[in-house]
Amino acid sequence: MTTSNAEQSSHDGLDGPALRDALFAEKGVQPIRSVDDLACEGIFESDDELHEFQAWVAAERKANLA
Numbered sequence: 128m129t130t131s132n133a134e135q136s137s138h139d140g141l142d143g144p145a146l147r148d149a150l151f152a153e154k155g156v157q158p159i160r161s162v163d164d165l166a167c168e169g170i171f172e173s174d175d176e177l178h179e180f181q182a183w184v185a186a187e188r189k190a191n192l193a
Contacts, residue, residue, distance in 0.1 A: 141149055150156075159165065171177040 137153070138146055138149055171180065
């Protein structure tokens with residue numbers, strides 16, 4: 128993968144938090160202020176699909192404990 132010189136020069140000399148902040152500003156990223164920022168209707172088509180996902184998550188957590 129290659130990047131253009133324009134992309135590289137805008138972040139030259141930046142590292143750590145300064146680079147992070149520059150990238151966030153460039154993309155217009157905003158911090159999550161509440162759990163409501165993460166809410167999204169219509170992720171699951173039915174209650175059955177939601178319960179299937181929850182069961183999968185629980186099984187994965189148990190499997191990765193060992």
